[in-house]
Amino acid sequence: MAHKLAVFNMKGGVGKSTTAYNLAAGLVKFHRQRVLIVDIDPQGNSAASLGIQIWQLETQLKDVLQRQASMQNAIVSTPSGVDVVPSNILLAEEEIPISGLPGRELLLRKAIAAVDDQYDYILIDCPPNVGVFAVNALMAAEKVIIPVDMSYLGLLGIQGIERALSLVRDYLDHPIEVAGALATRYDGRNNLSKEVLASLKEHFGDRMFATQIPETVKLREAPSHGQSIFEYEPSGTGAKAYQSLVNEVIAL
Ligand SMILES: Nc1ncnc2c1ncn2[C@@H]1O[C@H](COP(=O)(O)OP(=O)(O)OP(=O)(O)O)[C@@H](O)[C@H]1O
Ligand SMILES: [Mg+2]
Structure with missing residues (x-):
């Protein structure tokens, strides 16, 4: 069975997608793990950062959630060795129909079960809210990684994150754990x-x-080259930091 980790924070722009795709690439590169990213954000950022043409998808996550395609058929492989189930804006357009399906909180968990034994890690890149897609991500994951950017508003958001996790534990009966909070966009001069x-x-x-x-x-430039930081600038401080995170995640 794969380790299933959601990268979650309701605040936007904190480095969820940057963390999801670099962590995934590092798990492949340094530990030869079999890794799948499930991009459950209609922005499609983690898929796009790995070089996937998100505007030319034949099959994507929304088709799987609506039971119109199998998870297997939605998987795209990338040059970094990471597999991805991508999304684009069409996922947002299906939010209301998907919210009306029976068992709506468990759609992703059930979809992932079909490919679970093919991977060592399944990372789920969450959207910046707590709607039906984020709840699906939390219900499919065993643990969350919480990137927090170094700002006052980043800190203020923590109460909301804890509340969302409590709701999942108390009302949906899912014992989601915190793998760890991750300080992102850190500037030591500041x-x-x-x-x-x-x-x-x-x-x-x-x-x-x-x-x-x-x-x-x-780290900001790498997505425009469709590369992880390990390919784009392997000896820089961004790569060193993400390699160190990879090692911490392997040791969880
Ligand atoms: N450590 C970093 N250094 C420089 N730029 C970064 C860093 N982390 C993220 N960024 C940049 O900041 C922007 C937001 O990052 P990212 O998309 O990873 O955040 P997010 O939490 O996934 O956002 P959203 O909530 O919109 O999904 C992107 O342009 C990204 O390239
Ligand atoms: Mg994102």
Whole structure:
């Protein structure tokens, strides 16, 4: 059975997709793991960052959730060795019909069950909200990785994240665990980064990854080349940080 991890934060732009695709690529590159990314965000960012042409998809995640295609048929392989079930904006257009299906919170969990034994890790890239797609991601995952950017509003969002996880545990009876909070877009020259990191450590304690992801130009540029940071700038600080996260995830 695959380890199933959702990359979750309702706040936008915190590095969920950047983390999902670089972590996936690193698990393949450094540990020869079989890795699938499920992109359950209509922005399609983790799929696009791995070079998938998200506007030319024959089959995508929405077809699987609507039971019009098998998960197997929606899988796309990428040059980095990561497999992806991609999405694009058509997923957003199907949100209301999908929300009306019986067992709507469990659609992704059931879809993933069909390919579970083919992978060591299944990473789910969440949208920046707590709608039906994010809930499907949390219900399909055993653990969440919570990227938090180094800002006051990033810190403020933590209460909402904890509440969303409590709702899933209490009302949907799913014992989702926190694999770890991850400090992202960290800039050591900046006092706010240091203050936010200290508050994060206080809140999450040992549920915090030791790795911090720095803010770097190369991490921002890599998606436009359809490459992970390990291909785009293998010796830079971004690659080193994501390799260190990969090692922490392997050790979970
Ligand atoms: N560590 C970083 N250094 C520099 N740029 C970064 C870093 N992390 C993310 N970015 C850039 O910031 C933007 C937002 O990152 P990303 O898409 O990973 O966030 P997200 O949480 O997935 O956003 P959304 O909530 O919209 O899905 C992107 O342009 C990305 O390239
Ligand atoms: Mg994203």
